[in-house]
Amino acid sequence: MKKKYDNESLINESIKYPQVRLIDYLGKQLGICSSEEAISIAINQGLDLVMISDKSNPPVCKIIDYGKYKFSQEKKAKEAKKKQHNACIKEVKMRYKIENHDYKVRLNQALKFLQSGDKVKTTVTFRGREIQHINLAIELLNKMAKDLNEISIVQQIPIKDGKNITMILAPTKK
Structure with missing residues (x-):
């Protein structure tokens, strides 16, 4: 089940790091584990493993429904765009x-x-x-x-x- 939806977020098998810091669906930290193990946990729950931040070592990944995650990100971006004022x-x-x-x-x-x-x-x-x-x-x-x-x-x-x-x-x- 290889998915990569956009340029920003790596998802499931496209995460190439050997180890990741894993956060579950409810936001609880599960600790550091291998990428393969994290992907299998996500797939068993019927969800996706999405890289949230690659700035830390190891990178932070979260088990979430990627469709809902992407929708909420787009909604936040739309709200931010509404609030900005373009000076003319x-x-x-x-x-x-x-x-x-x-x-x-x-x-x-x-x-x-x-x-x-x-x-x-x-x-x-x-x-x-x-x-x-x-x-x-x-x-x-x-x-x-x-x-x-x-x-x-x-x-x-x-x-x-x-x-x-x-x-x-x-x-x-x-």
Whole structure:
């Protein structure tokens, strides 16, 4: 009965170590025995011998139902994947001659994005000849960075990109 289901766990005859530390189905340690003896004990119980850890000497093997074990491992991995948050880049756009109230609205948008763990790309756009007022746009972006410096760090300083100037803010680690 030779089985090897995946790359992670060696199972039954694919365990090539001469001796293993054996744990039974209920979690009780049975001590150190030969691989052949451990496999025969597992087969007699209608279960599989699965290598749990090869880091110790001798490696740790457990007598379990491999199908149930694999299912529970996949379920744990799925739960862990659900809990992680992938940071993405949210964008806040404005003009260099923005009114104070509108600036506060954009600031609150950026604040919300940063608090949820996302990065914020702040863009100041120009039309026509407005491009000659780059220094005012850079001042505006620096003001935003200063207003948000308690919960963010500047990941990318203001950079001219065509008819835009962009800056990227990243949330600080807590």
